Amino acid sequence: MTRIRRGYIARRRRIKKRLFVSSFRGGLSKRTRSITQQERRALASSHRDRDRQKINFRRLWITRINSVIREGWVSYSYSYSRLIHDLYKSELLLNRKILAQIAIANKNCLYLISNESIKEVNWLEGICRSNLNGVPRRMNSGRVKMNKKSSQKKYESTQSIKTF
Template sequence: MTRIKRGYIARKHRTKTRLFTSSFRSKLTISQQKIKALVSAHRDRDRKKRDFRRLWISRINAVIRENKNEKYYSYSIFMYNYTRGSCFLIVKYLHK
């Protein structure tokens, strides 16, 4: 079987991986750091959604408590009454 030189393709792959983790030199630490970075990015995308939703809920709750309405005095009661009236809202837009 003839020898196949993978010069261009392999070099392109290694360069792309090295650019992703620029401060590491050996192949093992580069690949480990790349996996760790991708795992962290995936985890933090989900965490960002949770954090923003928590922020929006706390802002809405503060406005409801500030107005001191007799009917709604907390976020949970407000949302219960709002959805019971078959109205649906997006919390993201309500906090503004």
């Protein structure tokens, strides 16, 4: 019997894999079985390292911000966590990447941002303390418990609606 040549599909698949690992050294770029193993490993590593890269950059930005804060540029006995807390309370939505760039490029600007957030948070906390009478508060059970005055007003308003 004459020899039958196989189709081109498997060859085309192997050539694609060879192109992927063509820069690898030694037999890792020549043997078909090693090529498939190395391709799998490379793709898994790249997927894992993309996540690690995000984590590492975030750590770098946090370190840069913290170092500038602790140098004394911002405020005495002020920390990174306090700065982020104040920024969220004052609704200044600056991400850590931008804050790190500001901290490196212009420390005075970070000083102004932090002082502005401190002033605004102190002002907001003063308002919140004065308006606690009519605001419902949460208890440990998770149910909302109203203060006596506000619950009586609510009851009176429902009674007046029913009479009409």
